[in-house]
Amino acid sequence: MNIIEIKGISKFFGVGENRTQILKEIDLEIKKGDFIAIIGQSGSGKSTLMNIIGCLDTATSGSYQIDNQEVSHLNRDQLSDLRQKKFGFIFQRYNLLSTLSAVENVALPAIYAGADQKTRLERAALLLEKLGLGDKLDNKPSQLSGGQQQRVSIARALMNGGDIILADEPTGALDSKSGETVMEILRQLHAEGHTIILVTHDKNVAQFANRIIEIKDGRIIQDQRKSDLIAEKSPSPTVNKNAFSFYKDQFMESFRMSVKAIIAHKMRSLLTMLGIIIGITSVVSVVALGTGSQQKILANINSMGTNTMDVYNGTGFGDRNAEKMQNLNIADTQMLAKQSYIESVTPNSGVSGTLTYSNATFTAQVRGVGEQYFNVKGLSLLQGSFFDATQVKSNENVAVIDENTLKQVFGEKNPLGQILMLNKKPLKVIGVATARNNMGNISSSLNIYIPYTTAMNKISGNQKIDSITVKIKDDVNSTVAEKDLTNLLTIRHGKKDFFVMNTDSIKQTIQATTNTMKLLISSIALISLVVGGIGVMNIMLVSVTERTKEIGVRMAIGARQSNILQQFLIEAVLICLIGGLTGIFLSLMLGVLFNWLATDFTMIFSTFSIVAAVLCSTLIGVIFGYMPARNASQLNPINALARE
């Protein structure tokens, strides 16, 4: 039975004027179980024919059938499958993968065939033992002699069955003793039913074969059969395939190879990752800083009292004339108090002057306010009482002091009923409130509150109001309230000579501003990520070039294009992912350090930004790794193998 039938095969190399015909109309039939030696001068086309037989290359014209199946029109993946099922290659220079041990090298073809790991390693060990290498299973190729390496490569050729064994100068690099051992093994394999096709220069080596074919200038000039010994039995069975482990093992193999490649070039990988690390660290840190400061500011604003608005003289903050203006007045306050959406209103009238208590002078903020001030600002009472509407109306000389004043001025003494002097006017202390400044923050300054009527009529003598603070009812939209209040006051004053500070709208502005800042800085950091990605692409291209031979070997033993693509893509993604995770780790460390050193606000990391960073680095790996990986997978196996 013919296992191989070749009819009128020609092969051309080169284009245009350089186009030369290397194989000329070759006809060849090879029986199953035959042992053939192809001999001929250097350059006669032996290897070219061998590569076509082994489906590593395709003929320019002619018909080629294996087991009666036409193969000259198969696509690359179908050729890969065919190589993996039918052929075992033995190369002159062994072509073992230097990073894998002997047993892993032998087991490699079975990964692409889809055998599970246990089966693979057991069979590989068995084959190596059979070839006398039972004690060298874990040796790397560099730890083996040439003859031993060639035996490992024979074992690899047998891994998936190796119905047809193609050996191009298998003894070419060996001393005569090792060469004899290899030939003895090939003869043994022939006896077991393998079809063997051998290319050699050496007449002695050719003598092992049953049939010697001589090629000259691309033609068969002699075809001599010495013996008819054909082993018609089938060689050992091929591995059986398990669909799940097929994909899992191929993925794991690609993953392992990627890790090995990254570890093999530690420094290079680290430098490549650097761009990604810097990019991710800065994006994650900036977002955390932004979130932290934003929350701090918002917390400050919230402590100013929710649903409150302050109305000031002037056109806005920084209006220098505001100090002298008296646009706001008590009538405004009374008018606002009548609005249905307003819960409470208080004027604010600052008073300056000398404060004394028992002949000691001290400095404090004295503010003339309405009775609703304490409610509006959310101050709570610690001792005594706040003043009420009647006391305000009757200009009573009463004062509410805060905790700080209590501590500094009265110490342990009971302050209630004590008399403070402000500009030589007496004020009776009736209550103690929590210590908060005008913005609502806990503060260390001394604050004293007196009825605004007392402040205006008895102490400062003018009707000046610095601001009006309004508390809006809970169910009212603050923007609507602000608009209405502004309209009312504008109509009353005839023009807009005041401005409103609405905590809600400030909050929104701050949120919007910090978000814009975060976006801005993040997009700058994003550029660093893109630069990092280009670095990754560059290194991957180098890696593909360096490992072209390896890619060729993998393709020869049955790797599909997708396997090669996957391997390099995983490597790129892995570099980016490790870079990304390092970046996240660094920014977390940075956060710990920052939060430990800074008291003002903390860096706040969100799960979202971390997940986004991981996704982002993976994406960069895929985007920038795809091109090099595709280049690798599209290499022609012959050209790849020829690369040194």
Ligand SMILES: Nc1ncnc2c1ncn2[C@@H]1O[C@H](COP(=O)(O)OP(=O)(O)OP(=O)(O)O)[C@@H](O)[C@H]1O
């Ligand atoms: N990819 C290629 N492009 C162009 N020419 C090629 C290519 N591969 C081989 N050739 C040419 O084809 C001819 C036959 O090459 P081949 O490798 O088949 O020779 P060979 O018989 O195996 O020789 P040797 O015994 O030295 O290995 C040579 O002249 C070579 O220059």
Ligand SMILES: [Mg+2]
């Ligand atoms: Mg050759």
